[in-house]
Amino acid sequence: MKNILTITWYSLREALARKVFIAFIIISTLTVGLVTLILNVADIVKVVSSGYQGNYFQAFTTVEMMFISPVTLIGILMSIFSSASFIPVMLEKGNIDLLLSKPISREQLITGKFLGGVLVVLINIAVLIIGVWLAFSFKFSIWNFNFLLIIFTITFTFAILYSVIILFGILTKSSAPGMMIAYLIFLIVSPMLYTFEFKISGLLINSFLKGSIDFLYYFFPKTSEIMGKITMSLALGNGIDNYQPLLTSLGFLILTLGISIAIFRKKEF
Amino acid sequence: MNAIEINSLTKVYSSSFNKKQTMALQNFSLNVTEGTIFGLLGPNGAGKTTLIKLLLGIIFPTNGTAKILNYYIHEYKIKSRVGYLPENHKYPSYLKGKEVLDFYGKLSGMSGSSLKIKIDEMLELVNLSKWGKTKIKNYSKGMMQRLGLAQALLNDPDLIFLDEPTDGVDPIGRKEIRDILLNLKQRKKTIFLNSHLLSEVELLTDRVGILNKGKLIREGTVNELTQKKQEYKLSIEGENAEQIIKDFDNRISFVNSGNGYYNLKVSDSVQLNMVLDVLRNNGIIIKEMVQQKDSLEDIFISLIQESEKKELQ
Numbered sequence: 001m002k003n004i005l006t007i008t009w010y011s012l013r014e015a016l017a018r019k020v021f022i023a024f025i026i027i028s029t030l031t032v033g034l035v036t037l038i039l040n041v042a043d044i045v046k047v048v049s050s051g052y053q054g055n056y057f058q059a060f061t062t063v064e065m066m067f068i069s070p071v072t073l074i075g076i077l078m079s080i081f082s083s084a085s086f087i088p089v090m091l092e093k094g095n096i097d098l099l100l101s102k103p104i105s106r107e108q109l110i111t112g113k114f115l116g117g118v119l120v121v122l123i124n125i126a127v128l129i130i131g132v133w134l135a136f137s138f139k140f141s142i143w144n145f146n147f148l149l150i151i152f153t154i155t156f157t158f159a160i161l162y163s164v165i166i167l168f169g170i171l172t173k174s175s176a177p178g179m180m181i182a183y184l185i186f187l188i189v190s191p192m193l194y195t196f197e198f199k200i201s202g203l204l205i206n207s208f209l210k211g212s213i214d215f216l217y218y219f220f221p222k223t224s225e226i227m228g229k230i231t232m233s234l235a236l237g238n239g240i241d242n243y244q245p246l247l248t249s250l251g252f253l254i255l256t257l258g259i260s261i262a263i264f265r266k267k268e269f
Numbered sequence: 270m271n272a273i274e275i276n277s278l279t280k281v282y283s284s285s286f287n288k289k290q291t292m293a294l295q296n297f298s299l300n301v302t303e304g305t306i307f308g309l310l311g312p313n314g315a316g317k318t319t320l321i322k323l324l325l326g327i328i329f330p331t332n333g334t335a336k337i338l339n340y341y342i343h344e345y346k347i348k349s350r351v352g353y354l355p356e357n358h359k360y361p362s363y364l365k366g367k368e369v370l371d372f373y374g375k376l377s378g379m380s381g382s383s384l385k386i387k388i389d390e391m392l393e394l395v396n397l398s399k400w401g402k403t404k405i406k407n408y409s410k411g412m413m414q415r416l417g418l419a420q421a422l423l424n425d426p427d428l429i430f431l432d433e434p435t436d437g438v439d440p441i442g443r444k445e446i447r448d449i450l451l452n453l454k455q456r457k458k459t460i461f462l463n464s465h466l467l468s469e470v471e472l473l474t475d476r477v478g479i480l481n482k483g484k485l486i487r488e489g490t491v492n493e494l495t496q497k498k499q500e501y502k503l504s505i506e507g508e509n510a511e512q513i514i515k516d517f518d519n520r521i522s523f524v525n526s527g528n529g530y531y532n533l534k535v536s537d538s539v540q541l542n543m544v545l546d547v548l549r550n551n552g553i554i555i556k557e558m559v560q561q562k563d564s565l566e567d568i569f570i571s572l573i574q575e576s577e578k579k580e581l582q
């Protein structure tokens with residue numbers, strides 16, 4: 001356990017050196033500044049609330065999400081970009097030899113790196129979301145603590161994608177393939193499969209095609225649902241009505257990480 | 270007791286890329302006694318680094334077994350008592366000297382104030398005390414090597430693997446590294462040293478092995494390997510010395526090496542005495558006579574050539 005923590009801690013150090021934190025802090029500050037400014041100029045909540053039959057709370061949260069969603073999206077894209085080099089750098093000649101010569105198992109090494117990357121994103125996303133949340137809460141004196149739960153859904157989304165980055169980092173020793181596949185899953189595969197499964201599949205007659213879509217939908221992680229529907233529902237305080245996307249995605253994460261470790265255990269450096 | 274026990278270790282690298290197979294180590298067996306310095310010599314590509322990597326679990330053997338400090342090599346926990354200086358070590362360049370040591374120290378199971386004290390002690394040992402708070406990307410190659418040594422010794426290991434430790438280090442730095450290693454030996458540590466620099470190994474090691482193309486072709490003490498030979502260095506003085514020596518022509522190799530010194534090769538001591546008699550009967554004074562030894566370098570080259578010849582046959 002101590003070994004894992006050492007690797008985790010020094011991953012934070014690495015992220016700090018790569019200016020990941022500074023980039024996030026700039027984004028967070030800009031966002032909070034923008035939120036404060038706009039909220040002071042116009043009462044958008046009032047405008048929006050007319051659209052929600054006067055449900056002020058729902059309008060408030062929706063506006064809050066309107067600010068937070070694009071920023072967290074950028075946050076995830078940035079996190080993928082900055083964490084993609086973690087594994088390849090670790091696997092560089094002269095570095096990995098030395099790590100493996102220490103009394104640390106290969107499982108611990110990968111687990112430590114995984115937790116390190118996730119922790120970096122957790123901290124940064126938390127700062128961002130808490131900042132925006134404070135700006136809104138002070139302005140409207142509405143203290144919706146449920147909103148803070150989305151820190152976890154967004155970090156979880158990253159964790160899933162990061163497991164893919166780790167797998168391809170180990171396989172290729174370079175950062176580009178993992179990064180590209182993570183972007184592909186996040187931006188294209190997941191939203192597309194969601195649309196296929198819930199909007200198109202019903203219209204199909206061919207049962208093989210239907211089955212294939214089903215399979216792909218359940219196999220691939222549901223990052224767009226987690227970042228979208230589930231996050232919104234949590235922010236509104238409605239909880240999670242269907243755990244399936246979370247559980248199947250968790251399964252994907254564990255599988256990917258498991259395969260990564262299995263491959264890494266056999267790899268020579 | 271043995272610090273290292275290697276039993277017919279074989280390593281074949283196979284590249285899935287072009288289906289090429291490299292036999293990097295072939296049926297390698299060796300024991301290294303606790304508290305001694307062992308030097309593994311061999312030209313580039315002989316398999317020296319491969320052997321160390323096998324022993325440390327960085328790569329896996331194709332065949333054979335090995336133990337370090339009485340544990341089979343796949344048992345990773347024993348490595349808390351091992352130190353390693355890789356051939357081309359690379360540390361995260363954004364770290365400071367002290368942070369590098371802190372990181373690897375923690376991974377070796379150290380912590381708290383004892384680690385802090387040890388880090389300062391090690392920086393002192395390798396003359397980097399003033400540089401502990403400098404980022405290592407500003408270090409010179411020699412400084413990196415010294416930091417690497419500090420890293421390898423940080424956990425006070427019982428067994429230390431050094432892969433070409435004096436690579437890129439200036440002569441003074443080499444002497445310092447040598448002194449550190451001799452001091453470790455006094456403290457009963459076992460050192461396994463890889464080098465293609467023969468002079469280095471000669472000065473330090475108790476036993477040496479000579480490796481070529483993955484095969485251990487000779488192993489023994491430096492003295493055993495560098496046996497005396499029938500070659501003498503003579504300093505002589507006399508009026509017609511040159512002429513008398515010329516008379517030996519063809520029968521005995523007698524070469525002027527300048528400053529009144531001559532190199533004499535004979536077949537045995539009977540012949541040697543014959544030559545000395547002739548010299549003295551002609552009024553020549555023998556001022557000095559030293560029997561020549563094969564340097565490790567000579568042995569090394571002739572052994573490698575011998576094994577290459579065998580391979581051709």
Ligand SMILES: Nc1ncnc2c1ncn2[C@@H]1O[C@H](COP(=O)(O)OP(=O)(O)O)[C@@H](O)[C@H]1O
Nearest residue numbers: 282291293311312313314315316317318319320
């Ligand atoms: N990862 C690898 N894949 C394929 N061949 C390798 C690999 N590492 C080393 N070799 C080959 O194995 C042989 C021994 O290499 P090495 O152990 O590095 O030698 P040395 O350290 O004595 O210079 C060389 O022929 C080298 O090209």
Ligand SMILES: [Mg+2]
Nearest residue numbers: 317318319356
């Ligand atoms: Mg080598």
